[in-house]
Amino acid sequence: MADTTATFDFSTWPPALSKAQLDAITLYATTYALSHGVLYLPPAKHQPTVPTAAIHAPISLFPSPVPRRLFEYARKIQRTYNLLYARIAMDEEFLDRVMGADEGVGKVDDFIGQLWKGWKQLRDAGLAQPLHLGLFRSDYLLHYALKDSLSIKQVEFNTISVSFGSLSQRTAELHRYLLAATRYYDASPYFKLDNFPSNDTIAGLASGLAQAHEAYSVDDSQILFVVQPGERNVFDQRPLEYELLEKYSIRIIRQTFDELALSASVDPVTSVLRISCSPDLQPSGVIEISTVYYRSGYMPHEYPTASHYATRFHLERSKAIKCPTVALQLAGGKKVQEVLTQPGVLEYFLANEEKYGRDTLPAEEINNVRKSFMGMWGLDVGEDLQNPDHDAMKAGREEYGVRKAREAASSLVLKPQREGGGNNIYKEDIPPFLDILPPQERSAWIAMELIHPPENFGNYLIRAGTTDLESRTPVKAEVVSELGIFGWALFGGPDKQVVEREVGWLVRTKGKESNEGGVATGFSVLDSLLLVD
Structure with a gap:
């Protein structure tokens, strides 16, 4: 069910703590964060090659309440969303019409147009790799349509560089630790372990990357992480690297677009992507890449010159499996989100027997996805x-x-x-x-109707990165919490089959006065879930 009758009183959150309790739990939380990798690199004009310091990421002291049925509903429809966006990315005609530079968004949006034109040229020449990998996150807010009717509504669906999978798991573990260490001073009857869901996002996202690596199936190949220069959010990325190495014996190489412009080559015959490196690091001096995983490349400023687009398309030209392909990045456009709300479009992708044979979904599953839409x-x-x-x-x-x-x-x-x-x-x-x-x-x-989250709902927020002790004191604020559900899909090939999973969740919380919601951009803090009635 997408809707539930509201019984939990959000205006009672957060529970009251004395100053002594608040001071104690803040020390527990911040030292745990610093000890367990809930970290950022500190702000700097130029990040050092070898980091010498770190700060804890912005966090909430309490987990945020979400009705259990709505959480389970969001997890359930993620698998339908995985399938939906996989099929969108494989539908070239649809993407040309909606996002293309001839008749779609790319005609008036230079960034989208550049991506689409490069993708079109590569398609015309013949793509070397039919498989796509998507690591996804679907973001939601709680929504009061009527006074006593609470639902969740989708904010957006992300198909490139989805972040905070690792730190969301660590933050959930932090709140479970605070429960074990303090019982939250018995401030609420909801503080029970059963109401603190586990979150295994690191293993889940890494399993998607490992699936692509296995599909590539070349011994000693590695996964390439394409990262931003001066990246502060490395502690969200590194746990995926460690999981891949420790569980799957898959090694990782990290490079920026500028570095790849010099190091990346694509074999003209086999289309194999190789990265050159020092023989001191790799005896052959080259590394074959199985999978290209983008933690960058989603904003126009990341392509300041034509050579940056050329580097992106150089990688796209290769046999390596891309996460995401340009097609899948375009599929994540807001215009696609809007078009999906139009009559018959969901059915075209999910209930089209002529196109997908028996691999169609019943009306109930399609309607469950439609219930998550706002008007737009x-x-x-x-x-x-x-x-x-x-x-x-x-x-x-x-x-x-x-x-x-x-x-x-x-x-x-x-x-x-x-x-x-x-x-x-x-x-x-x-x-x-x-x-x-x-x-x-x-x-x-696109125009989208605003979602109306619960009123008078608060939390204690802690931000770091300054020497001012007062600014690091927990601030009680009226907040809005956003729930993200992670998934992955590996798809393509002659049979167009889609292998997909739902693999974890994220909560980000911001002050109610803020319209934007990014943690990395300073608007939000990392949070976790408390399941309520």
Whole structure:
């Protein structure tokens, strides 16, 4: 069920603690975080090659309550989402129409257009590797549609560089430790171990990477992590590396786009991707790559020159399995999310016997996914929203989507085709933004109805990274918590089969006054779950 009758009183959260209790539990939490890798590299203009210091990541003191049935519902529909986005990534005609540079978003969004054009050229030349790997995260907020009806609604579906899998597991372990060490001073009857779900995201995400490596099936090949220069979030990435080495004997190499521009080569005959290195590190001086795992490459500023796009497409050209492919990155666009809400589109991907034979889903499973949608539309959409025919929707599209957004601005967010936080336009900022948005750029934006999370819901937040002791004191604030569910899918090949799993969860909590939600961008803290009635 997507909805539940609200019984838990969110306004009672967090439970009251005395100052002595708060001081004690803060010390427990911060020292545990520092001892167990809940860490960031400290802010610096240039990160040192060999790190010399670390700070604990921003964290909450209490886990955040989520109704157990809604948590289980989100986990259940993740597997349908895994299948859905795998099939979208394999549907070139659909992606060309929605995201392409000829008639879709890429026509007016240069970043999307550059990705699509490069992908189109590679397709025309013939792709060397039919398999795709996706490590996914579907993000949700609790939503009150009516006073006593609580549901969860999807914020977005992420297909590239999904982060905080490792740190989400560590934060869940931190809160379970606080329960064991202090019982949270018996401040709430909900503080029972059964209400603190385990979270094995590190093993789950690593199993997806290992599955791709096994499918590549070349001895002594390695997985390439494509990372950002000066990456602060290394302690979220390294546990995956350690899991792959310790459990699967798979070795990892980490490089940036700038490093790969010099080190990466693709064999013109076999399309094997090799990375050159010092013979002191590898006797042959080269490493064959089985899987390319992107922890970067999702924002335009990461492609400051044409050579950065060239490097991305050079890797895409190879036989290595990409996580994600350009196609799968495009599938994660906000425009795709909006198009999925249009009549018949979910059925096209999930109940299309002509296209997928017997591998279709029953109406109940499809409707469970649809229940997680908020209302949304493209700013370029025509008034005939019930007509899924693309050509028919072009008629009258110049004004309707914008006019509807103006009229409902107080209950909307506008989203572009961007990841990473800090890109959206909210409420009263929408009309003046529409005044200056060129008509030809409307197709790059979607309007989405705002989700209404519980009111008067709080937590204690701890941020680090400063020498000011007062700023490191837990701050009690009214908050909003976002639940993310992780999954992976390996798919493609002649049979178009999809192997997929649901593999863990994440909670990020932010002050209610903040519209954005990224931990790395400073808006949110890492949190975990408390399951309630």
